[in-house]
Amino acid sequence: MTVSELFESMTGRFNTSAATGMNKTLQWNITGEESGVWGFQIVNGVGQLVPGGIEKPDVTFTTSDKTWMAIAEGKLDSMKAFMTGKLKVTGDMMLAMKVPQFFPVQAS
Template structure:
């Protein structure tokens, strides 16, 4: 299953993230946060994950002021989503840069782990 996710574009991975969060919103209930991902590399782009009252929506580009911005390569983004790269380790080794709330970044890692996206795609 993880291989399928690995072969998807960054945009398709975000579509998958949005889909699973809408199907099972429990882990994001009560959250009101804007995460921005600045993805570098061959499949670069800026994406925002907007969580409002426990409802997730992904937009390409910038729609709102982010509470937390994460910058990483397209390959490392996919590795993190598939659970093959720990967010804290990525940050400590310079593979992930975080602006804004470090606490929100850690919370997002826990939430994404709950969705176990490596098994959904």
């Protein structure tokens, strides 16, 4: 799976019950060979992918394509990636900590 395919699958994997009543925006700035910017908008608990990103996201994650794929595939814990500097987070840290609930990992 590519980084693009992973982001395209996120809407289908979004756990709406974890985001009930929520209105927030998330953004990923991915570096490396498969670099790009992807946003995700949550409106009343419904999620929608925003390719190209969002102007002023509530939280932004910056990481390499390889690190993001490892996190998304359940091979790397996001908190460990954050603590070791592989994943940078800016903005609403409380929201950032809820993201794993929004997108449960489906081990391959």
